[in-house]
Amino acid sequence: MHPFISVIIPVYNVQFTIESCFLSLKNQTIGFENLEIIFVDDCSTDNSPTIIGNYEKKYDNVKAIYSKENSGVAGKPRNMGMNIATAKYVMFLDPDDTFTVDACEVLYNEIEKSKADIVSGLHSKKNKFNNNEEIFPGLIINTFSDPEKSWSDRQGDVDVFKQKYPKHFYMDSIEDKFSVLGNFGLSSKIFNLDFIKSNNISFPEYIPGEDSVFLFNALINANGIAFINKIIYSYTTFRDGDNKSVSFQVDLDKNLGRIKAYSLMLEISEEKGIVDEYVHYILANKLTYFLKNFIIKPEYIPETDMSCIFDKGYDLFNEVNKRDNGVLSPEFKNIIENIANRNYDETITACYEYKRKYFSNSVKVNKKTIPFAKDMNVAVVLDPFTYNSYSNEFNAIPVEPENWHEKFEREDIDLFFCESAFSGVGEGNLVEGIAVENNYSPWGGKIGVNLIHGWDSRNQLMDILKYCKEHGIPTIFWNKEDPTSFDNPNYNFIDTALHFDYIFTTDEDSIIRYRARGHENVHVLLFASQINLFNPISTKRSNDIIFAGSWYNQFENRCKTMCDFFDKIINSKYGLKIYNRASDSTAENRMFPAKYDPFIYPKVSFDKMPSVYKESKMALNINTVTDSHTMFARRVYELMSSNTFILSNYSKGIYELFKDNVIYLDRIDSLDLSEEEISKICEENLYDVLQNHTYSNRFKYILNCIGFKYKESIEEVNIIYKAENDDEIDEIIADFNSIDYYYKNCFILSKNVNLKKSVENKDNNITFMDYENIYFLSENSSDENYFLFRNMDNKINSDFIKKALLHYKYLENNIGIKENNEKYVFNKTREYEDTLFNMSQFDNIIEVLLKYRINKFSVYNI
Structure with missing residues (x-):
């Protein structure tokens, strides 16, 4: 039997939603056997290819085809699907959404009856849990007629909508009612496939907004367009946050892709002689929507990116500026006029003003109800290790000497958090959200002072502190170098710390030393573990004992302890692996003794350290500071949360927190440990850290110390x-x-x-x-x-x-x-x-x- 409709579904990493999509097709009243289902996989990395392959094996009317490379958006997969479609009519469905049960039948009957090239229904936002539907205004109501309104403002009750508008509407061509150009609900429509192919209509590939171009081209070429006042397609409101739709991604390439899509529609409208209609019913509102949601509203768009977007989209903004007939609001008229005059600096300023007026105010209202700790905006000057430790616990906004004012002005900053940083983290250090150690050092030499030569390059830091004082933003300084470097004259942080509202130190005994200098708001702050990185998720482990650290010739006692421990391990039944954190250094004081060369491996970047810590069942820790009650290496917490057994030299701080759940190699003669004992100690340490010593715990501790109210989530x-x-x-x-x-x-x-x-x-x-x-x-x-x-x-x-x-x-x-x-x-x-x-x-x-x-x-x- 020849299928009535070909339904094309682009697929990419949708293993958890594709079944509900497929079931909505199986249950169609038109009869599943009358549909040709075409899945096109865009190089998924999950189980999606297997799932659609199984559907193809089981059902004769299902086809599964696979792209050889990932295209990033749905345009290419949809074109591939149309190329092999055999039905008279074609529909499109996203793999995480569904058709209403009679969608195909209703659209099929109408297009057969009316002989139109396109028939459209409505689509709705559907609550996955309670099945409540809210209308998403369809083609009869221009969805983008008032882009200043929110999504919720543009919705209405389904029953009211059905009563207000007729059940059926038909027009011979788009010239009968140009206003319907303003909606692009692809999946609420059915198309005559011969009409699509004879007019060479296809989806542009590799850019977002491809459905807008396709629909615009189809609508202006169609002979016969019919509308049905009925919901056809349900957009699911609960999607996987990690699989965010391309429609809402805001990186430069995606934004330039949107500009390209609007430009393609402008070219088409020029060929058809309908530029005025395109600008009035689509472009003015599209550009307003684009500016508001993809330039102004996102947390951070670099100003260089903004200027690039304005320059690439100049022709579009200029057309709207020339032809505006009252569609634009005063704010966006000013923004678009500045772009048309190539005044990009003024444009960026106007965008910031709009954000402060319409988005920052709403944030402040919300904060009267007290924010969750994770939702707080914290401007930070942190070195890579600390940045990676804390960045999951709040919205970390790294500031640099050249851009700090821009970021403070743009963001609604709650706190300024600075540590005893030697380099700091900036955009040049961030790779997929992880801070890496490289030659980029935005705060190098600009946090501490050299007391010997009197070198002081803290001007920008002091400007930040002045700004924070004027704007009521609490400032926090964490000196992680205490107690070893408290009196270090070469690069000293003490005077810097005294300029902040609150001081935190890794060494409890140093508190009195700060207070002796006239500062009362001083607290201890220990290291911890970032369990999103360092956790017990199992890997295959060796019997080697791992050490990841450095050699410091200047610390004689540390060097002696390391040699004693290395020799003890080499002479035991265990192997030894040393990951030298200073392997790229040529300084003599960082060189391990030559006899340990066979055991030394190059340093590992921070993002690879979780794997190193779980490479073996046991790891070695060496403390330079042994007499502090609170200061010891952060690796102790990280190893414990990785479920790795710790061997260490004795430290007051470690013993006071963990007692004998760490084996002190300087207090035993041999390594003779039972598997049962190791397992028991590891589990006790693991849960101690998970409960008490995460950076989430530490950040909430900071907030409590400074009296900053935050909301705690209750896990029922x-x-x-x-x-x-x-x-x-x-x-x-x-x-x-x-x-x-x-x-x-x-x-x-x-x-x-x-x-x-x-x-x-x-x-x-x-x-x-x-x-x-x-x-x-x-x-x-x-x-x-x-x-x-x-x-x-x-x-x-x-x-x-x-x-x-x-x-x-x-x-x-x-x-x-x-x-x-x-x-x-x-x-x-x-x-x-x-x-x-x-x-x-x-x-x-x-x-x-x-x-x-x-x-x-x-x-x-x-």
């Missing part, structure tokens, strides 16, 4: 039990009470509605649920909440939930956590009971519970 856990008779209730209550976690809720799920009264009589704090109302849990929960389906036939440790929530600090929300003897490894399973899940996964589990589908879940064992 919904524990769900299945029961069918009264006899089970007491056992359930006892089990629930045995679980050692305060923010827990008890639910009893049952098909026996008569059980509800018994549950309420037993305990008012227990909630009865029947299977029909089970979805209310997800409707009333957030991603800060979790759930667990309890199986009473199994035992779980009373502290399981507490421990599992600690692991969620570094795991993705789509991972479940389960107790298992094989710890810190991932596996796939269909078993969901006694596994803690984030509430974002609730509907997936319910689909299995209700036997709608068979899912495998990613689970992490602890």
Whole structure:
């Protein structure tokens, strides 16, 4: 049978959403057999290619084709799909969205009846959990007629919309109603494929906005355009944050791609002689939307990028400036006029003013309700190690001597955090969000002072402190060099610290020394572990003992200790691997003794250190400072959170925190340790660090010390039990009470509605649920909440939930956590009971519970 419609679906890393998309096609009232489904994979790196390949094997009307290279956007995959489509009509669907059940039938019947080249319905925003639909104004209402309105302002009630507008609307060509050009809802439409091919209409490739160009070209060439007042397509509101749609990416290439798309439409309109209509109904509003959402609203767009975009898009902005007939608001009229006059500096200033007026104000209103720590904007001057340690705990905004004022003016800064930095981090150090050590040193020599020669290059730093004082921004200085460098005259940080509102030091004993210099707001701040990097996720480990550090000839005691330890390890049953952090240095005082050359490996960059720390079961730590009660190497925390056993020289600070859970090599004669002992100590250290010694803990400690209010998230856990008779209730209550976690809720799920009264009589704090109302849990929960389906036939440790929530600090929300003897490894399973899940996964589990589908879940064992 020849298919009625070819449905083309571009695919890229959508393994978790593609099934719901496919099911919406299988359930079409037109008959699944009357559809030709064409999946086009754009070099996915997840399981998407396997999934669509399985569909092709199972169904004769499904085709799966695979691009040889990733194109980055959907244009090329859609063109590939059209090239092999065999039906008379074609539709397009994104793999994370769905058609309404009769979408294909309704559009097919209308296009057959009307003989139009294009038929369009409406599309909606659909809540994944409660199925509520909100109208996304369709072609009859120009979606972009008022770009100043928010998404929510441009929505309306579906029923009101249907009553207000006719069920059907037809026009012979776009000339009948040019205003319909303003909407580009690709998936709410059906196209005559012969019309598309005969007019050589295709998607531009490698640029975003490709659907806008395709639709514009199709609409202005169509003979017959029909509209149906019915929702065809549902846009899902809950998408994977890590798989952000290209539509909302704001890097320079994507923004230039959008400019290219608008330029292609301008060329087409010039050929058709409809430039006035294009500018009035599309371009003016598109450029306003573009400026607002991709230039002004994003957290940071470099000014050089902004100037480049304005220059590349000059012809577009100039056309709008020449032809504006009142569509533009005064603010955007001023911005576009400046671009048309090539006054790019004035344009950038106007963009900043707009952001402060419309976006910064809303942020300040929100902050009256107190922000979460992670949402705070913190301007930072930090070296790479510290930047990587703290950047996940707040919105870290690295400032440089040349751009600090621009960033403070543009961002709504809450705090200024500076450390005893030797180089600092700037844009030249950041690679995919990770700060790397290289020759770029924006703050080199500009934080401390040379007391011997009187060199002082702190002008920009002092200007920042003056600005912060004038604007009421608290300033924090952390001296991580205490106590060893407190009195170092070559590069001293003490005078710098005294200019800040608050001083933090790694050495508790140094507090009195700062206070003796007249500063009262001084606190201790220890190192910690960044568990997003240093965590126990399992790897294959060797029996070598790893040391990642440097040789310092100037510290005689340290050198002697290192030699003693290295020799002890070499003469034991263990191997030795030394990663020399100064391997690229030619300084004599950084050279390890030649006898250790066979054991030395080159230094490893910071982003590779987590792998090094988990390369072996054991690692060596050497402390230069041994008599401080609080100061010791940060690697101790990092190794512990990596589930790696630590050998070290004795240190007061380590012993006071961890007692004998570190083996002090200078206090034992030989390395004779049992696997059981090592495992026990590692687990105790791991949970100590996860609970008490992360950089999240440290940042909240800073906020508490300076009296900065922030909001704490509460992680509620919904524990769900299945029961069918009264006899089970007491056992359930006892089990629930045995679980050692305060923010827990008890639910009893049952098909026996008569059980509800018994549950309420037993305990008012227990909630009865029947299977029909089970979805209310997800409707009333957030991603800060979790759930667990309890199986009473199994035992779980009373502290399981507490421990599992600690692991969620570094795991993705789509991972479940389960107790298992094989710890810190991932596996796939269909078993969901006694596994803690984030509430974002609730509907997936319910689909299995209700036997709608068979899912495998990613689970992490602890």
